[in-house]
Amino acid sequence: MKGSLRPLGLSLCIATVVLASSWTFAQPPLPNLAALQQAITQADALETQGLNLNLPLVAEDGSAVPLKVQFNAPLAEGEWITQLRVFASGNPNAEVIDFEPSAAISQLEFSSRIRLSESQDVYVLASSNQGRQWLASRQVRVTLSGCLMSGDEDTTQMGMSQPRIALPRQAQAGKPAEIRTLINHPMETGFRETASGETLAASLVDHLVISRAGETLLRVKFYTGTSANPFVSFFLDQQDQLTFTWTDDQGQQIQETR
Amino acid sequence: MSNSTKDFSVSRRRLLKGLGLASLIPVVSACDSKDSSATANLSAPSPTQAKAGRVLVIGGGFGGATAAKYIKRGNPAISVTLIEPNSTYYTCPFSNLVLAGERNLDSIGHNYNELKEVYGVEVIHALAEDIDGANQSVKLSNGQTLNYDRLLLSPGIDLRWNAIEGYDQAAAELAPHAWKAGEQTLLLRRQLEAMEDGGTFIMSIPADPFRCPPGPYERASLIAHYFKQHKPNSKILLLDAKDNFSKQGLFTSAWQELYGDMIEWVGLSNDGRVVRVDAANLEVETEFGSVYKASVLNVIPPQKAGFIADRAGVSNEGGWVPVNANTFESTQVQNIYVVGDATLAAPMPKSGFAANSQAKVAAAAIVASLAGITPPDPYWANTCYSLLNPDYGISVAGVYKAEEGQIISIPGSGGLSASDAPTSIRQAEAAYAVGWYEAITQDTWGS
Numbered sequence: 001m002k003g004s005l006r007p008l009g010l011s012l013c014i015a016t017v018v019l020a021s022s023w024t025f026a027q028p029p030l031p032n033l034a035a036l037q038q039a040i041t042q043a044d045a046l047e048t049q050g051l052n053l054n055l056p057l058v059a060e061d062g063s064a065v066p067l068k069v070q071f072n073a074p075l076a077e078g079e080w081i082t083q084l085r086v087f088a089s090g091n092p093n094a095e096v097i098d099f100e101p102s103a104a105i106s107q108l109e110f111s112s113r114i115r116l117s118e119s120q121d122v123y124v125l126a127s128s129n130q131g132r133q134w135l136a137s138r139q140v141r142v143t144l145s146g147c148l149m150s151g152d153e154d155t156t157q158m159g160m161s162q163p164r165i166a167l168p169r170q171a172q173a174g175k176p177a178e179i180r181t182l183i184n185h186p187m188e189t190g191f192r193e194t195a196s197g198e199t200l201a202a203s204l205v206d207h208l209v210i211s212r213a214g215e216t217l218l219r220v221k222f223y224t225g226t227s228a229n230p231f232v233s234f235f236l237d238q239q240d241q242l243t244f245t246w247t248d249d250q251g252q253q254i255q256e257t258r
Numbered sequence: 259m260s261n262s263t264k265d266f267s268v269s270r271r272r273l274l275k276g277l278g279l280a281s282l283i284p285v286v287s288a289c290d291s292k293d294s295s296a297t298a299n300l301s302a303p304s305p306t307q308a309k310a311g312r313v314l315v316i317g318g319g320f321g322g323a324t325a326a327k328y329i330k331r332g333n334p335a336i337s338v339t340l341i342e343p344n345s346t347y348y349t350c351p352f353s354n355l356v357l358a359g360e361r362n363l364d365s366i367g368h369n370y371n372e373l374k375e376v377y378g379v380e381v382i383h384a385l386a387e388d389i390d391g392a393n394q395s396v397k398l399s400n401g402q403t404l405n406y407d408r409l410l411l412s413p414g415i416d417l418r419w420n421a422i423e424g425y426d427q428a429a430a431e432l433a434p435h436a437w438k439a440g441e442q443t444l445l446l447r448r449q450l451e452a453m454e455d456g457g458t459f460i461m462s463i464p465a466d467p468f469r470c471p472p473g474p475y476e477r478a479s480l481i482a483h484y485f486k487q488h489k490p491n492s493k494i495l496l497l498d499a500k501d502n503f504s505k506q507g508l509f510t511s512a513w514q515e516l517y518g519d520m521i522e523w524v525g526l527s528n529d530g531r532v533v534r535v536d537a538a539n540l541e542v543e544t545e546f547g548s549v550y551k552a553s554v555l556n557v558i559p560p561q562k563a564g565f566i567a568d569r570a571g572v573s574n575e576g577g578w579v580p581v582n583a584n585t586f587e588s589t590q591v592q593n594i595y596v597v598g599d600a601t602l603a604a605p606m607p608k609s610g611f612a613a614n615s616q617a618k619v620a621a622a623a624i625v626a627s628l629a630g631i632t633p634p635d636p637y638w639a640n641t642c643y644s645l646l647n648p649d650y651g652i653s654v655a656g657v658y659k660a661e662e663g664q665i666i667s668i669p670g671s672g673g674l675s676a677s678d679a680p681t682s683i684r685q686a687e688a689a690y691a692v693g694w695y696e697a698i699t700q701d702t703w704g705s
Contacts, residue, residue, distance in 0.1 A: 182545075
């Protein structure tokens with residue numbers, strides 16, 4: 001079932017208070033948050049404790065805002081987090097990025113860089129395999145700082161290239177360590193126009209899968225709200241024999257094994 | 259540009275009108291001032307000053323020195339004490355010219371004689387160590403404790419040591435930041451002078467927000483100017499934690515035109531973010547494991563508000579100071595006003611010009627609040643000039659106002675130097691940059 005507007009609004013207010021941050025809840029959910037509402041299965045049972053959304057209070061460049069999502073609430077026997085979905089209420093398309101960990105991931109801490117087209121509330125919704133859900137939100141003010149006017153047009157860049165992977169330098173077996181990855185791609189939203197008024201066609205990296213011996217450890221789904229050159233950081237207990245597979249919206253793939 | 263000049267003069271007039279008003283209105287607000295005899299107060303204000311109010315200003319840079327002066331200009335009866343450890347302040351603006359050997363450090367040093375002698379500001383050369391916002395008192399490194407009715411902080415920035423692995427205060431003696439002008443500027447200059455022709459100068463540049471957004475790129479330009487004349491086979495590598503930077507198009511096309519391929523810039527998406535520094539070996543490592551060795555290494559680390567902002571309880575979890583947009587009073591502690599690089603004032607940049615402009619707004623708000631009247635509506639202006647060489651200048655300008663509790667850029671105001679401007683315009687802007695420096699330091703320190 002889908003949460004109606006009102007109970008969702010109330011739950012969000014509670015979320016804001018419990019998060020112990022100084023954010024006031026500025027506005028009721030916007031219509032374009034239908035995507036978030038659809039993802040919420042039981043609006044009156046949303047939990048807040050243990051889910052953290054880290055974003056800067058003020059972002060001086062909305063094209064690449066550093067995002068970190070952490071989850072550390074107690075889970076039941078056999079329960080794990082299957083999805084952490086990020087939504088931006090003020091973006092043309094509210095979906096930003098989804099992290100879909102397997103049960104094998106013990107430390108749930110994911111980072112990326114996201115696009116925020118204006119000052120707005122950003123949400124993260126976590127779901128477990130037993131149907132429990134958590135919601136956290138943060139308000140971000142987006143400004144273009146006076147001296148940051150670049151006077152530069154984006155360079156035109158096509159397709160996926162130059163996958164990069166950073167494994168921890170001194171990892172101890174069995175202890176979670178951070179892995180970073182990035183692939184060059186313009187993440188063209190389909191909303192941009194050229195100087196002559198033509199709309200640039202959408203072109204996105206669709207998702208990234210990290211696997212070991214054919215077993216998926218983490219899947220990351222990208223949207224228009226993900227920054228150009230999608231960056232992902234995550235933690236794994238074991239960092240060897242990993243395969244990274246990026247797939248774009250044309251079905252093209254790039255694969256790297258480390 | 260013409261818009262900005264016009265709007266700025268309007269804002270100046272309004273500000274002066276507000277200040278003039280404040281000084282004419284009878285003083286009624288001594289009731290909320292603390293009893294200064296309660297603590298060992300070595301510089302008790304005279305009875306009239308006690309009535310008009312006592313203001314402490316911490317930090318003698320662009321923000322603090324301007325505020326001290328403009329509070330006195332607004333109402334000379336207010337007691338104003340400036341607390342600043344150093345007797346000479348060296349400006350970050352134009353310090354890149356010192357690095358390039360185009361100026362000496364003395365030429366960017368300013369003292370507090372005008373504040374003392376012309377405006378009657380008491381200047382104490384000590385470090386403010388702690389602030390008690392509830393008791394409205396400040397503890398100094400010389401043992402004094404001073405009370406205030408209003409406190410103005412212009413704490414500048416602190417460098418986040420170890421935010422980049424291996425980059426701490428000891429590392430800064432080998433790989434200088436030179437992001438606070440003075441000894442660090444001279445150290446980096448000596449290293450550049452000692453470098454052999456054919457060496458590589460590497461600069462690590464942080465993500466926003468940081469002091470002086472175009473500063474790293476001006477620095478690269480002026481060092482390229484020095485290399486071109488004295489060490490023409492040398493290279494400059496810029497490793498950046500961002501994909502976009504201030505006046506990027508203007509900088510990159512001028513670099514090509516003036517310095518060929520001497521300057522290479524690597525942005526965030528091409529693995530430009532430095533995550534580890536080995537200062538002893540002058541090596542840096544980036545996010546995805548590239549290691550570069552420098553002949554001279556300049557690390558500009560991530561930053562936060564100066565430590566006294568934390569002691570005062572005015573900084574937030576991000577390390578910067580949120581302020582009331584209309585007055586620059588802290589949103590967290592009453593009667594403490596904060597200006598300059600330490601504040602969250604975007605879209606205004608962290609620049610000396612912005613600090614000077616904010617200080618005038620805060621000064622007017624303090625004078626008005628001590629007189630029990632409403633402060634005037636604020637306007638701010640900023641221009642960031644950058645020199646690509648001593649005869650090639652570019653600029654970005656903005657005019658700002660407060661709307662619904664936020665600072666906004668006035669639509670249609672300000673602007674950026676044209677990308678296709680002729681050499682004569684670049685030369686003129688370089689001359690304007692010098693004029694700007696002389697005018698703003700005259701306004702701030704009287705020298």
